[in-house]
Amino acid sequence: MSSAGQHSATDAVDPRRHVPRTDAVLAEPRVAAATARLGRELVRAAVGAVQERVRRGEVPAEHEAVVAAVLAALPAVPAALRPVLNATGVLLHTNLGRAPLSDAARAAVGLAAGTCDVELDLATGARGPRGATTVDALLAAVPGAAAAHVVNNGAAALALVAAALAGGREVVVSRGELVEIGDGFRIPELLAAAGARLHEVGTTNRTSRADYAAAIGQETALILKVHPSNFVVSGFTRSVGVRELAGLGVPVVADIGSGLLAPHRLLPDEPDAAGTLAEGADVVTASGDKLLGGPQAGLLLGAPGTGAELVHAMRRHPLARALRVDKLTLAALEATLRGPVPPVRAALDADPRTLRARAERLAAALAEHGVDAAAVGSDAAVGGGGAPGVTLPSAAVSLPRHYAAALRAGDPAVLGRIERGRCLLDLRALGPAADADLASAVLACTS
């Protein structure tokens, strides 16, 4: 009895002991709605964390305050991914998921997320060809392609080339094109793992047509051209174009990497799918989430004749099933191809003067709130394994360095770039609609 009395005495001086009960907080309608959206475990964990903060005296021991703290701590979706505004000036930032999808592609993903006719002919009620409309969109977008197939990513496209077209046989490839794609993954090892034997020709800096010609024999399955998409070799160099290789009597597969479908004036050294097919490549492989601006995907495009037959052979290979893309990818890719200009393309085509005007407006608005902000010129880049060495003129808002960490911790997070001791928010990779969000994010760090 006396202990109960002691308790109430303590409670009277220490209201933190009145921690609202879990059941009561979970029963609150707004919290119950969050449970319906996010699942019980996540919300329960958030309630537990807030109760702990109440015990530490960080949150008032009142029902309403606890509910507010729980709601504030909950994520928008039950997944740990957080949205990040890409203010790095790197258009395709691999750590940020490369290309952001267009609104059209996002809407298509939402639609495909339910049950949909991905493999059904609604007119007859019979099974239909999976992803046929996406393939049609690809063929419409790439003049000169007679067949197309979509797999999980660029690496998967190469694996399928190796397994289906060169299993147990030789792939002739220049030593100047034995590329590491990133994160320790190397194209020659990928080809070997998929069952092809590599026949390397030439040297790091120089390979001639005669080198290829001498390597071709009974064992040759194909010649592979790999675009050096993340490095530049300069000086005493020589490489052989697809046009010269096309006459050597074996199929030529060209990995163009970036997924540019047609030439772009700012990227004169970046090969495009239509141009590479026109030069005589039988098959072109590329990524979907680089300069094409779509979802992660690997594209296989075949020229009329041999190329189309090779793509058909790859589509029927057992591994094709293992590399098959889901309906979300098919939907996003088709919407990217048929829909309005995707964000990556808009960023590439952005007028530097417009970027400068945006930076000035933003800096002025921030300065009005006492932020040490200035508009500055900036050099942006394609990044993500595309157009190495190409500088895209851009504009940025320059802030004191300490903003960098604070902005990363914000919601949405903002990732800038540190340059000469300042935190730069480069506008090239962001559409104008992001400016208001950038301003709020910076001001949130200031308050």
Ligand SMILES: *Cc1c(COP(=O)(O)O)cnc(C)c1O
């Ligand atoms: C990016 C790239 C790849 C790998 O493509 P993923 O879609 O990342 O798998 C392969 N080859 C080249 C030339 C590339 O640029």
